Structure formats: C-alpha cells, structure tokens
Amino acid sequence: MTAVEQAPAPAGKTDGSFDALRAQLQQAASDFADGPDALEGILRGIVDDVDRAVREPLEIFPVCHHSPASAVAMARRLREKQPRTVYLELCEDMAPLLTELRNCRLPVAVQAYAGDVDGFPPEWAPLSVVAPITEASAEYQAIAYALDTPGVELVLVDRSSDHVFQWQARDSRTAGPDGGRGKGTGPDAAPAEEEAALHGDAVGVEIGDLRPRFAELEEHLLRHGRVRHWSEWWHQYVELPLGDSDHDTYRQVMLLIGSLFRRLAPGDAERVGVDEDRERYMWTRMREHLAASGADPADCLYVCGAFHAASRVAEFGVAGSDGFEITPRSASTWQYGLIPSSHTAIEAQFGLAAGSVSIAAAQWAKNLRRTRVQPFRLAGQAGAKKPAKRAAAAAAAPVEGAVRADRLTGFLQRPPVLDRLDEAELLGWSVDIVRAARRAGYLASTADAIAVFETSILLAGMRDRARPTPYDFQDAAVTCIEKDTVPGRRDVRRLVEIMMGGDRIGQVGYDALPPLARDVHDRLAPLGLKLQQRGVQRALLDMASQPELSACSDVLWMLRHLMPHGTARPIMGERRLGERPIQESWDVALGTHQRALVELGYEGVSIEQVLEQRLRRAAYDPKATTATVLQAVEDATLYLRSRRLADELGQRALEVLATERSVDGAPEVLRRVRGLLAYYRTSEPVLPPWVEAFVTTGYAHYCTLLPTAFTDEDATVAQVAAMLGFLFSMESLALSLGCDRTQLELSFAQSHPQEPARVALLWAAKVRLGQLTRAELRARCDDLLGNPLVVPAYPRYLSGFLHALEPVPQLADFVVELVSSAFARLPDPVLLPWLPTLIGTLRAGGAELAPLLIREAGRIFPARLADLDTWVPPWLAEDAPAAVPLPAAGAGGGAALLAEHPAACDALAELLGCEEGWAPAGAGAPGLALAGRHPQTAEALAALLTV
Template sequence: MSGTDESAFGALRGQLQEAAQAFADGPGALEGILLGIVDDVDRAVREPLEIFPVCHHSPASATAMARRLREKRPKVVYLELCEDMAPLLTELRNCRLPVAVQAFATETEGFPAEWAPLSVVAPITEASAEYQAIAYALDTPGVELVLVDRSSDHVYQWDERAPQAAAAADPDAPPAEEEAALHGDAVGVEIGDLRPRFAELEEHLLRHGRVRHWSEWWHQYVELPLGDSDHDTYRQVMLLIGSLFRRLAPGDEHRVRVDEDRERYMWTRMREHLTATGTDPADCLYVCGAFHAASRVAEFGVRGADTFEIGPRTATKWQHGLIPSSHAAIEAQFGLAAGSVSIAATVWAKNLRRTKVQPFRLAGQNGAKSGRATKAVAAAAQAAQDPTGSVASSGESGAAADRLSGFLRRPPVLDPLDEAELLGWSVEIVRAARRNGYLASTADAIAVFETSILLAGMRDRAKPTPYDFQDAAVTCIEKDSVPGRRDVRRLVEIMMGGDRIGQVGYDALPPLARDVHDRLKPLALRLEQRGVQRALLDIASRPELERCSDVLWMLRRLLPQGAARPIMGERRLGERSIQESWDLALGTHQRALIELGYEGISIEQVLEQRLRRTAYAPRATTATVLETVEDATLYLRSRRLADELGARALETLAAERSVDGAPEVLRRVRRLLAFYRTSEPVLPPWIERFVKTGYAHYCTLLPTAFTDEDAGVRQVAAMLGFLFSMESLALSLGCDRTQLELAVAQSHPEDPPKTALLWAARTQLGHLTRADLRARCDELLDNPLVVPAYPRYLSGFVQALEPVPGLTDFVVEAVSNAFARLPDPVLLPWLPTLITTLRDGGGELAPLLIREAGRIFPGRLTALDAWVPPWREAPDPGVPASARRAEAGRGVALLAAHPAACDAVAGLLGCDGAWETAAAGPRGAALVDRHPDTATALAVLLAAG
C-alpha cells in the first residue's frame, strides 16, 4: 500500500466538492464531511499494514476475507477481539458453530457488586470474516493470530454505567424464544458492528430504501452489490461506509472516548508486537470493524504516536470458555432483525456457489460435511511456504485505483427473477403453514408468489428478497389469528435456514461439565443432544444409579428450571427414593452447565460455595440460612457444613428484629428436628442452642408483634407455634416458662385476628378455660356492632391451630354457632368475607377443620335433624343426683383400691400430703368431691383396663 498514488482519489474529491457546492449553496460543513470521508479512505488505504474492514456476520465480508487470505497469505493476522480470549480459539474445532467465546467472573474486585456476575461474549458463526481469519491462522503453519482488542476486564473498566443488554431488536419481530437467551445478560463484543448511530440518517436510509429495518437495507444495498466485488472495491466501500457513520455519529462523549480508546489500544498492541517480533507490516493483516478502520486518532498506523498508556487490570479473576450460541441469540444481543442472521447464512452459501471461493474451516470442525475445505487449507499452507507461488493483488503490486467513483456512479444491478426459487419458497411456506394449523391452500401459494413480485416492484427491485417474501407470506396466509405457537414470520425464518444452534463439544467443556457427563454415563443417554430426554432410574435393582440420582438432584438445585426435572421420586430429609424418573435437557441448557464450570471443578464444590455465599450474604435471613442447612444435609450429606451453617443461623436469629420469616423458620426447624431425632443419637449442639435462643428471642418480641401493624397474624401464630412446640425441649435446656407467661400477659392486641390468637394462647397456658372462650365468642355474636368483624376473629382462631392444634373442635364449634344463630340478613353480607378470609389466611390449615367437621357432623343427611352438637349436650335430667353421687362413690372405692394411681392424679392436680385415716376417708374422696367428672372418667378407664 505504500506505493499508492497520492492523486488516486483526486477525481472523486473534485466531484464531491462540486456536489457540496451545488447542494449546500457553497462550501461549508457538507463539503468538510464529504471530503473528510475521502481523506479517511485514502489514509486507511495508504497504511503499510493492510486494514481489512468487516461487518459483523456479513456474508460479503466473509467471502472477501476468504478470497483475500488466499491471495495475500499473511504471516500475522491481527484480530479485533478481546486479547484474553486467545487461548480458547483452538477449542473451536471441537464445537459446532455458532458458539460464543465467553469471559465470566462471579466474584468482582474493583467493580460494583451489583454488576456481578460479569460476562463478555463474542459470538462466532461460519458466515463471518472473523471465523475465516481464525481458521486460516490456526490451520496454516507459520501464521500467528494475535488478538489486539481490550481485555474483558477493560470492557467493564471503561463502562461508566451498569452493564446492560444490547439494544432491543426490531419491534416487529416475534417474541424471543429460549434460544434468544443463550447469551443471558452478557456484554457483547461488537466485532465489526456497523450501523448508523445517527437516528435521522438511519430513518432517511430506510424510508428512501423502502425497507422496514436496518438489516433489510444492509442486505439490499451492501451485501448483494459487494457479494462478488473485487478486493479493492470491497475495501474502499466498507471504509467509506465506516467513515460516513463515524462522522455523522452523535456527540456522545463517553461512547466517542471508548471508541477512540479502543483504537488507540489496538494500534498500541500491534506496534508492540511488530517491534518485538520484527515482522514486516506488509506481511500482516489487520481485521477490524469498518467503523474503527476509518480512525482519526494520533496512534493510527504503524508510524502512529506512542502516547497511549494501557492501564492495569483489576484483581477480578476471569474464567474463559465456549458457550453455545444461536442465530436468535446473536440477533437479540446486537439488535438485529429477527431472521437476519439465518438469511445471512443462506446468502453465504449462495456466495460460495456463485464465486467458487473456497472457505476456510478448522480441521476436524464438528459438523464438517467433507474434507474438501481442509484440503484447500493444506494447499494454501503449502503455497504460503513457497515464495514463488505468490499471487499479487493490485494493492501490493502498485497503485490502488479509485474504485469508489465507479461504484457510486454505477446503477444498481437488477438481478433477474428466479421463478423456480420463488415458487419453491411459496410452496414450502404453505406446507409449513398447514403443519402449524393454518388453513392454507394452493391458492395461497399463488398469492404469496404474485404478492412477492408486486412488493419487490413497489420497492424498485426486480427480484424479491427474503424480506419481500416474508411480508407477502404474512399478508396472504396469517389472516386474523395465529392458530399455533409460531406465526408466519417465524415460519419464514425457519424455512430460510432456521435458527441454527451451536454446540460445544465434550473436549471443549470445562472439567465440571465433563465430570457431569462422565458420572451420568450409566443412564445411557445422549446428554449433549438438545431437547428433553426421559431417564428411568431403578435404584432398587441397580444401586449404582444412586450416584446418578445424587448428581441429578444437585443439578436440579444449581441449573435453571427445566434442565433436570423430576417426574417420579422426591428427596426429603431422612427419605430416599427407590425409583425415579427424570426429564433431562442438559443439551438445551449447556450454557448454564458450562458457567457452573467457571465456579469450581465439581458440582459438590460449586454447591458448597453457593450455600456459603447465600448463608453469609449481608441480607441473609434466618429462614434462608436454615434452608442452606437443609440443602447441605439433603444434597451433600455433609454434617460438617450443616453444623457450620447452623451456627450461622444462630447468629442471624440473634440479630433479627423482625418476625417476617417466623413461619418459614418454624417449618424448617421442625423438619430438621424431626430428622435429627430419627437419624442421630443426640441432637447437634447448634440446634439445641438455636431452640434455646429462639425461645428467649420470640418471647422478647411477642408483646411488640401483637401490637405491630406490620406483623401479620400468621407471623405471630408462627412465633407462638415455635414457643409451644419447642417448649419441652427449651425447658429441658434451661429456659424458664415464666418468660412465656409474662410475654403473653404483656400482650394487648387491638386487631380482631390477633385478639383471637391471644385468647387461644391463654387457653393453651391454662389462663382461660374452654367455657370462658366459648362465652367470649357468644358475646361477640350477641353484639350487633361486632358481628361484621366476626370473620376476622375466626381467621385468628384458624391461625391459632398452628400453635394450639387442640382447638380444632372449638373452631368448628365457633363457625357452626355463627351459621346457627345469625339470621340470613346478617349472615349473608359477611359470608363472602368469611370465605376469602379463611382462604387467604388459613388455606393450609383448612384440612384440619374439614377433617374435624367430618368427625363431628353426622355422615347422613337424614340424621341431621335429630343431631345435637356435642358442645350443646347437657346432663341427662332423668338421672337423679343421688345416682350421680353413687357413681362418684364407686369412683372413690376404685381410687382406694388403687392408691398409687390416686397419688399420681393428686400430684398432677397439685394436691400434696398423705392418706388420711380410714375414718376420715382417703384424700381421694376430697379430690372426687372437687373433680367428680375426672374421677368418673378415670374409673371408666380403669374398669375397661
């Protein structure tokens, strides 16, 4: 390029200057922009180190790259890609494209914590210039591939805002499916990104080009004209477009600074490499986006200024790997129209057939159809070692002629209509529509055919493009509604090539992912295959499958929903399934499995790290920490980790001042206690301390929770449930029951549900009898001012079944009394409130009420009229008092015959002392006089025994 004639673009400068004067009434800003564009192109063409401008996933760029590599055969290829991703590129041969090179960091140092996890991806497709350069460099002996773009760490260092996903795709595009989320929220490395940043310019191009979105404009006015152009024309046109978009970009200072710093970074790295190796710039090729090729920074070129200082990286530890990608994921991440990457793959195949260019392909690439491309690469490698076989290009042999003037003056080439191709499209889309529920027919195929031609003519095109055909198909087939999951637009995208989804091969997987595949080999499934597969585990007959079961349960805990879903079998504390059935989709969720490999070398290690991270998080609650204890016991069977996390739960409980998590704490502590009592000889020390601390903790918070409006009745009921159900263990550990009695005595709620809950608690403590509780409910029903709030009292009684399950029959009695005593004008208005209150506040406790009601109420409708509720049963008036006293006397004689039983009962009732003389009668007589019903019941039990 050094021999380029300085006047090569002189004629073009003159023409643009005349045009600027004619359209802008004299020289000015327009002239400066137009002549500046020519200067940018001239400067890039004159650079001794050949600059090859590309566009992201452009078939024209890929074709031109393959052709240029075979002509020039450079010894060094500089590529605009994060320099820390270089070691991964050799693993591309073990994958099926498209895949993405990823840098991933879960723990950040030097970045805001809310940015984590950090992820940078660079998707690679076969129809891209980057892949052609990578394949050539890796499979050609003596060729070095050097990545020169900023590191993944610098990507986030230079981002002053929170990392966000790329711009939204075309608004007319269908909703993204699961493949569109393969890259997650990663920041994309926009290799060769080429799109106007000046909104008015893009709108102008779309309107005058009669297209709907940018992808269609690029396909029509750049891809097709440059598909079979020569090298110099391609370079100059791409440099022209890049310079135009750069000069018309809005003045976003941050984005301009980042773009220029990237260019300074890349040229600094290239000069460092040239100086260190002594390579001749003429033997090198610099592959970058057209936007960066037309750079005006002082560091541009091999003779540029060495004034840019590259800052150090942060202490963040980055993990690198390959993840599966897809056409839809690339479109979603980079804001392309849906289906544009699939159409680009189709155009790439057509370009190869038309131009006869041999593409480069990595040797052993997964999915290769034949060894033809590999042989071509070997031939190119042999030619590269033979200096006499060099093929000179116009840029290397002398002056590069001005190709822009001819290209800009040339009228658009109108491709002739390929009726066979369009007819095949029309027939195929009708067939696909019928398979998806549309009532399409041959007439619709004809309509799509004719409408495609009509739309192309209206848009000044002789040959309908895939986008014209897509619009025609939607117009003629979709009608009013979409009968299936896919609309016609999506069906056209699938027909044009579909959403190809890449796959990372076994050898390119991280150690964790390979370990998972190895441990699941006994299942005899193709785990790398996409879609859902059913796995049947008969652990009873094949005990070795229990290890597979352990792996699957951990994957279910770590991977997104759907990756491993149990159909039959469950894992609970103290239980193990003897048969299990699973739906596995590890191939579909390969990206998530690979990212697990960035966190550790085994799933056990990753799970342990995540449990610790959850337990020691600043906002961890007692309930979440207890969940980690349960998971450590359930999945890892690690007593050591469970004890450590249990101690953390004790610390969290002591520091909590809220009772929001009380229901979850109660549920998990009960479950852990039941497990340890059945599987361990003694309780772990941490859970004993937890019960003791929790007893004192909830006693302290109980009076405040009863009056706090933010504390719900369910939370207060859970606190009482903890206190009453753990009372025996807490008292055995040294707690004082007086503390609970004082807490209840100091509670004075005003809310009806909490008031009913307090009554239930006092009943449990013996401060209220059933008769007192029944009397209070009767007073509520007798007071017309309180009747509307009675459902809320019932809600409190229902919640009281958690701490005081013995009140189940009383709650049934309270509800039954309301229905029996209230008249319909009073009952019917608050009946909906009662139903919604019971459903929202006590849905999980309703089975207790239903079971108790089924026990109390008669089983047949005919028996209902003569049925008397047990709470209304009175002593039989036909039995005289003397008979009842005689019955009690028999009880006295029975007690005298069994003095030991009498002593035990007396001790329970609080009566101490010795037996009296025979004349005075035994002490049991006094007890019988005070408690005749108890004596009678005891006599019946002893007689039955």
C-alpha cells in the same frame, strides 16, 4: 462538527490515486451546496480517510459483522496474500480459547466471565462478555486460516474484557459498551424467544459494528431505499453489489462506508472517546508485537471493523505515535469458556432484524457457489469437509501497488446491476412457504402460492428491484397467507425465517466444556441419554434394581437446585430429610441449557463445590434471615449430606436469630426447625449442639417478642401463631435444656391484643397453658354471639381460632363447635349477610389449616344424612352433674374414712377448688360433700390412707 471531524489531517502526501474522485466530489459539493463549505470538507475528508487507509504499509482489511460479502472477500484475500501474521479486532484475553472452536458446532460465542468483581460496582456482578462467531463471518475465516496454517500467528489486539467494563465505568454508562446494544434494544430487535436468551445478560462485543449512528441519516437511507429496516438496506445495497466484487473494490467501498458513518456520527464525546481509545489500543498492541517479533508489516493483515479502519487518531499506522498508555487490568478474576449461540440470540443482542442472520447464512452459501471461493474451516469441526489444497493460491497474489488504484470512482458511477428474475428459485420459495403454512395450521392453498409468487415480483418492482429479495418474499407471504389470525405458535414471518435457513443453534463439544460440565456428563452417563442434544429427554431411575443410579439421582437433584428451571425437573419422586427414594422419573434438558452449565463451571470444578459456595453465600449474606439460613442447612443435609457444613450453617442461623427484631419469618422458621428436629432425632444418637442452642435461644427470643407481636400491626396473625407454635412445640425440649417457664407466663401476662383475631389467638394459647378452661372459653364465645355489636366481627375471631390450630391443635373440635353454634344461633337476616365475610376470612387467613378443621368436622358430624335428625352435638350432650346423697358421718367406705381425717379431707377439698373450711358431721362439710360427688376418688384416697 464531531471530534473526528476536528482531528488534524493525516500526515504525508497522497500519491494522486484519488485526485479524480476528489475533484468530482468537490464539484458535486459546490453544485449542491452553492459553494465549498462543510459538505465539501466532509466529502473530501471521506476520500482522505480511504486514501490514508489504503496507503498504510500494514494492510487493513475492513469488515462488517456477519456479512457474507466480508466473509467471501476475507477467504479470497487470505488465499491470495497468505499473511504470516493476522491481527484481529477481538478481546485479546480470549485468544487461548479460540483453538477450542474446532470442538464446537457453530454458531457459538466466546465468553469471558467474572463472578467475583474487584474494582467495579458490586451491583454489576457477575460481569460477562460474549463474542459470537458464525461460519458466515470474516473473523471465523481469519481464525480458521491462522489456526490451521503452519507458521501463521493469530494476534488479538482489541481491549481486554476487563477494559470493556473499565471504560464503561469511566464513562458512567449503564448501557452495554459499543457493539452490544443489549437484548433487543435496537429498532430491528428480534422477538424474545428461548433461543434469544442464549447469551443471557452478557455484554456483546463483535468485530465490525457498522451502522449509522446518525438517526436522520439512517431514516433517510431507509426511506429512499424503500426498505423497512437497516438489515434489509444493507442486504440490498451493500451485500449484493459487493458479493462478487474484487478485493480492491470491496476494500475501498467498506472504507468509504466506515468513514461516512464516522464523520456523520453525532458529537457524543463519550462514544467518540471510547472508539478512539479502542483504535489507539489496537495500534499500540500491533506496534508492540511488530517490534517484539520483527515481523514485516507487508506480511501482516489487520482485520477490523470498517468503522475503525477509517481512523484519524495520531496512533494510526505502523509509524504512528506511542503516546497511548494502556491501564492495568483490575483484580477481578476472569474465566473463559464457549457457550452455544444462535442466529436469534445474535439478532436480539445486537439489534438486528429478525431472520437477518439466517438470510445472511443463506446468502453466504449462494456467494460460495457463485464465486467458487474455497472457505476456511477448522479441521475436525462438526460437519467440516477436508480442506482443499492451497498450493496454487500463491500464484494469484496481486502485484504490489495495485491496491492503490482508484476503484471507488468506477463503483460509484456504475449503475446498479439488475439481476434477472430466477423464477425457479422464487417458485420453490412460494411452494415451500405454503407447505410450511399448512403444517402450522393455516388454510393455505395452491392459489396462495401463486399469489405469493406474483406479489413478490410486484413488490420488487415497486421498490426498483428486478429480482425479489428474501425480504420482498417475506412481505408477500405475510400479505397473502397470514390474513387476520395466527392459528399456531408461529406466524408467517417466522415461517419464512425458518424456511430460509432457520435459527441455527450452536453446540459446545464435550472437549471444549469446562471440567465441571464434563464431570456432570460423565456422572450422568449411566442414564444412557444424549445429554448434548437439545430438547427434553425422560430418564427413569430404578434405584432398587440399579443402585448405581443413586449417584445420578444426587447429581440431578443438585442440578435442579443450581440450574435454571427446566434443566432437571422431577416427574416422580421427591427428596426429603431422612428419606431415600426407590424410583424416580426426570425430564432432563441439559443440552438446551448448555450456557448455564458452562457458566456453572466458572464457579468451581464440581457441582458439590459450587453448591457449598452458594449455600455459604446465601447464609452469610447481610440480608439473610433465619429462615433462609435454615433452608441452607436443610439443603446441605439433603444434597451434600455434609454434617460439617450443616453444623457451620446452623451456628450462623443461631447468630442471625439472636439479631432479628421482627417475626416475619416465624412460619418458615417453625416449619424448618420441626423438620430438622425430626430428622436429627431419628438419625442421630444426640441432637447437634447448635440445635439445642437454637431451641433455647429461640424460646427466649420469641418469649421476648410475643407481647409486641400481639399488638404490632405489621405482624400478621399467622406469624404470631407460628411464634406460639414454636414456643409450645419446643417447650418440653427447652425446659429440659434449662429454660424457665416463667418467661412464657410473663410474656402472656404482658400481652394485651385488641384486634379480634389476635384476641382469639391469645385465648386459645391460654387454654393450652391452663390459664383458661374450655368452659370459660365457651362462655366467652357465647357472649360474643349474644352481643349484636360484636357479631359482625365474629368471623375475625373464628380466623384467630383457626390459626390457633397451629400451636394448639387440640382445639380443632372446639373450633367446629364455634362455627356450628354460630349457624345454629344466628337468625337468617344476620347469618346470610355474614356468611360471605366468614368464608372470605377463613379462606384468606387460614386456607392451609382448613383441612384439619374439615377432617375434625367429618369426625364429629354423622356420616349419613338420615342420622342428622336424631344427632345431638357432643357439646350439648353433656348433662349437668347429678346430686349425690351425702353419706353419714361414720359410715363405711371411703367417705367414712375421710370423715375420720378432717385435715386430709380439707386439704383435698382446697386442692380441688372448695375453699370453705371443715364443718362437723351433718353440717355439710365441704370435703365430705366433695367425696360424695366423686366416690371413686374417695375410695382411691381411702385405699391410699389405709396403706
């Protein structure tokens, strides 16, 4: 037994309207269950639920979401009853936005959005609730009637969007609240397409979620109904019979179905508790409104889902108890807007079969033609016709008390109506699907059209149907046309859905957009594009001849940064620091991503404000790194041209850098700091204070981390090379700002790497510092090639030298020399197995630096093949220094002058590397010998001493 079944029986006595039905069900229960037991209680309880709802003074109108039968019955009942107050099961806080529906093309969804949450888990943010509305829905008929009829009040009575998540948190559930099964989570989930994502990750709430919650019951209905999924069962056994039924029959049948599904639901205490709380909430709100307005319940209409219409809570009815306490809303800030929706998005979010909403729309049009019911449409809505006169509608109002007559007995005993075959309609379907299949690449012919026609009739007969339904026709088309493969983008099932009505995609009108979205449309108006139109449009911007288009370029670049990929995509042109483009070309799809633009409007009144907020949020995020903050600084300069914001974020980058203890972002930091320095040096008279502080702090920071990084296994060679690049490229500026070069020398003295690539990187850095000469480095590399035990690791040394081109680009020719020497010296048995390792190492470890190496090799090696035989490598063309005869002491020239000043000669010898002392003339004095080797230097020094 569920909690619903254990509830007390409704108070009051029945009027005997359903006594005959009770007796029949009791007899049936006795026959099938061998005596009165639980089955009899369930069957009699269903009748009691119907009787209770029918006798309620405030008329309850049960509906099912996106049901054409519900929409037709609603339109008919509104014209008959003409209620003065309409209570609608929809989030009460969405009421102010409903008037904007007249500025939209359906289907659209009413959205409540909270970006900043207070009172909910932070990981839930942002919170979003959507309520899709289609023309073939009962709620739209009620909204259109109430908004366009003078003197009629529309009151939304369901829980607020905030309470949707409050109750979700209370039940500790992560799935979507009732009604919203999430994107494609149902068994009939629609295919994932672009249109299916129009609602994003929002929680869906919808009036009239009517589906068995008892899996065995749904399986039983599908099996015995000979259908594939729930949407087809509902279309065949509920939509068609109720499509042209009278109001009383429709109402009692929907109440019966709602009570049946409610009583046969599994005993999920959390789900049952939410359902009952929703009913208590709605009846409490209705009684509050009745008491405040003094409205007569007889002049009111309560539109709710059939599942909630058969309620047994104590608060049910205008005479129910008032013990339910509505909790206050949280401190979260909710914003509201309209977003475009589509049939596919509705099917995906609520777990409906693909194409079911499109088929429902086609059925809605058929019902209107057959019943000649005049539907309600909001005046001024896109595609709306002039409303018909309603003066004669009051004469059709039913006699009071007629709604209490038992219509269920006759409906349940009536055999199914067998609609005769409409051959013209089926033949048209068959011809249209073959035509569509040909356009999609199928080899379909007239024979296939005949086969589809006959197969549809055959399948309908096998399923006890005289007239094929759209689902029978869909199965027949797939069987006869699709064969083995799908040649195009769409399969036959999708082609049938398009043919039956297609995936209608709604559009939010300009007047219904938030201020930010309207501002974007206004600022992009000079482009001359139809921004509301879906699809990609090309925009050409020639800022040289039309300077006013520069403002459009700024908007497009900000949209590219803020909106999903594809909203604004540059084809030609780029934005860099210090550069202003002359021409640009863009692909703009603003209409396709209208939902994202509307949600962007929830964050601010202009895109500049939203961009500034997001940059600050990214910079002050607890997980922000120096690289991400520097990116925010660059974006603030590029898109907003805000020196104030850039300086603020630059100070934040300085704070983050001082607290980092890893070098993971060193390459990105180096790249962005170089770009910002180059920009400020060319555009500003002096560097901003934060840049100077960042250079000095970064110099000391990386000097401290360098010894650890050389031996840290988690740090890559590229990261260590980036650190060295920062230290060497910023060294002159850092020293001019007060840094001490001793920090760097001590850091290298403490660095003792063991891994070959890091060892090579350290050697290259020491060459840059002057602690190692090229000759010494060449000698070390020659020793590596001469050691058979080290040759297998030589590619890793080369990888280190390749990464060293970032901090020490002057070694490009030396790296070419190392590679060439390896190819020249290693024998083929060693070189050939070693070559794949070399190529793989260089590609994996320094692919971005390879162009520099290739360019240097192109400069060194001969340009023509014929010159290769006589070509001598530059590193081999250097001859040994020739012996220079020593001049005699007292000889003229610079050497004689140096001989006369032995102290100065010895000082010069010591400076140039000769450590021996002075010797008399003729004894081979070091200074004199050195002067003989370098006569030009001796002459220059002699001239200096003469002066």
